[in-house]
């Protein structure tokens with residue numbers, strides 16, 4: 083971007099920056115080569131004239147919008163293929179180059195489930211022979227798939243799914259059926275008109291026995307004509323709050339037959355005669371969900387970085403109101419309330435990225451152990467992935483909404499892109515495991531851990547802190563980062579203990595454990611949240627400390643300020659918990675508040691530099707408010723002029739309706 087086109091405010095902001103933005107970019111990308119590789123792909127895609135929309139997406143009809151999304155995503159796939167020719171699943175290291183999808187369509191790609199769930203399920207749940215047959219075809223997009231699990235009647239409760247797969251040993255086939263309306267598959271992305279295959283999660287029956295849900299590889303459309311195969315009823319579910327171009331669909335089966343070997347057989351198998359061979363652990367069927375819950379953190383970090391870039395740059399460009407009489411109007415970023423809205427979101431993006439990487443490394447290690455037959459770490463991984471996915475998605479949605487509010491009226495414009503990002507992030511609270519449902523899964527793990535505390539057992543690493551805080555004394559508070567982390571752990575331990583006690587107190591004679599659990603479930607969710615906050619604080623602080631030692635002192639200082647801001651913000655937000663479970667005093671809280679305000683002031687001069695460090699091209703930001711040059715007002719007007727309503731000075735509705743109305747009023 084030529085600096086002479088950049089508005090004066092952003093030029094000044096960039097001059098103020100105390101660290102090398104390029105260094106931050108490389109840190110986020112994971113190295114200079116990764117930055118170069120990402121930029122090269124982004125450049126090729128974003129400068130391809132076929133990708134540019136003449137009419138903005140939001141003015142297209144639902145149908146046109148989908149068709150446009152498909153057209154452009156096919157071009158993207160063509161380009162990406164060149165950059166991923168040597169890629170096999172085993173060396174598949176999806177780098178930031180996949181964020182390019184946002185530079186192609188503003189909303190979600192209809193191919194997202196193909197990459198995000200169809201391929202991972204084939205890789206992780208097929209046996210070697212199946213993998214060799216299906217994965218290369220899926221990777222090259224010779225076949226296009228999705229993940230069809232949720233039904234009209236059931237999403238959270240997977241054991242309640244109603245689609246059946248009944249084995250017929252005479253033909254060595256499974257017969258798929260949708261027994262009633264509520265058993266229609268409902269929601270899968272790309273299912274409606276994009277995918278020709280899908281993973282179908284269905285209840286398995288063989289030799290008259292029921293064996294629970296299992297994944298099946300199912301072709302639903304003819305490869306040549308794309309016509310749904312006989313016995314398949316498929317269509318689209320209609321417009322939503324967001325995800326307009328995701329092509330979410332419904333699917334029903336009527337005695338639809340698939341070969342026996344189309345059941346994914348890495349974990350459980352059905353032999354030719356219908357004998358069922360059990361998996362080592364029946365929860366391995368849920369493996370793709372664990373994988374996606376893990377990678378969602380990267381997606382949330384990215385979406386937050388987009389929203390942060392938009393809101394921070396806009397706040398530097400926008401002037402409003404006078405702080406002092408007879409002085410120029412302030413850049414809104416100089417209002418401390420504005421910094422309070424902005425900087426926690428910027429910091430949260432970094433926190434999610436580093437905690438996401440830590441979770442990813444844990445996932446890789448546990449998966450390797452599972453491969454060797456050791457399932458010991460699976461419950462802990464599941465508990466971690468559940469609460470982190472749930473809390474981070476909810477936090478991300480709150481932060482994006484705050485960024486939107488920080489942009490005032492203009493943030494409400496679709497052209498700001500904040501409403502679309504809002505829709506994308508809000509969906510993640512529900513999909514891949516609804517918030518409360520996942521929090522309660524982590525709570526199950528915490529209750530077991532508390533049993534371990536009471537039995538003086540050694541706990542697994544992420545809950546080992548519970549033993550430290552098992553007595554009733556309030557924990558000694560220290561106004562340091564270590565003190566804050568310890569305070570969060572004390573709060574998590576205290577809440578876990580109370581939720582445990584609440585279950586016991588509800589367990590009157592004649593009360594089932596499940597009813598007592600339900601009665602205590604608000605406290606259980608609260609305990610899960612506290613546990614998750616303790617993890618987010620501990621891991622983000624240790625990771626940012628580690629990273630700060632790998633970069634220049636100037637950048638290291640900024641990283642630590644962002645990490646400390648996160649800890650301090652949440653200490654203040656959760657001061658009630660800290661007052662309950664630690665010896666924190668009102669004077670300590672006042673000190674935390676003062677430090678928080680100090681951190682806002684320290685971050686302020688670097689704010690634009692920090693979001694520049696996310697290195698998000700204008701085409702990927704898609705925002706009138708957030709472009710690199712800060713020409714906010716020109717862009718808002720240019721975009722407004724694209725409204726089809728502005729193509730004619732008088733709309734025909736005037737003659738048809740308004741004029742007659744006015745004439746009638748005269749009579």
Ligand SMILES: CCCCCCCCCCCCCCCCCCCCCCCC(=O)SCCNC(=O)CCNC(=O)[C@H](O)C(C)(C)COP(=O)(O)OP(=O)(O)OC[C@H]1O[C@@H](n2cnc3c(N)ncnc32)[C@H](O)[C@@H]1OP(=O)(O)O
Pocket residue numbers: 175176180194197198199229231232237238239240241271365366368369371372374377378380381442460461464512513514515516519523526527
């Ligand atoms: C360096 C960077 C590398 C990064 C690599 C990334 C590569 C990726 C490339 C692609 C890029 C694209 C990025 C895009 C971002 C991602 C976008 C994806 C978009 C997704 C769209 C949405 C898709 C969907 O929504 S699919 C449907 C999802 N559905 C759900 O999640 C349903 C939720 N429900 C459940 O999970 C279950 O029903 C549950 C857990 C609530 C209850 O199950 P069940 O009734 O069977 O169990 P319980 O009786 O309650 O408990 C039994 C027992 O089992 C334990 N357990 C449950 N689940 C699991 C599990 N998954 N694993 C292990 N254990 C489990 C449970 O804890 C209980 O244990 P107890 O010991 O008895 O307590």
Ligand SMILES: Cc1cc2nc3c(=O)[nH]c(=O)nc-3n(C[C@H](O)[C@H](O)[C@H](O)COP(=O)(O)OP(=O)(O)OC[C@H]3O[C@@H](n4cnc5c(N)ncnc54)[C@H](O)[C@@H]3O)c2cc1C
Pocket residue numbers: 195229230231232235236237238239268269270271325330509512513514515516517518519522
């Ligand atoms: C944008 C989007 C994309 C999606 N894509 C896919 C896809 O590609 N493939 C796919 O298979 N699915 C997909 N889904 C479906 C998604 O996974 C489910 O919507 C999600 O798992 C929640 O299930 P549900 O809709 O049945 O909600 P419900 O389970 O009906 O939840 C409704 C309410 O009931 C509460 N509740 C439910 N069970 C419990 C419980 N045990 N304890 C306490 N409270 C409970 C919940 O907390 C919630 O408040 C998608 C959904 C969305 C929104």
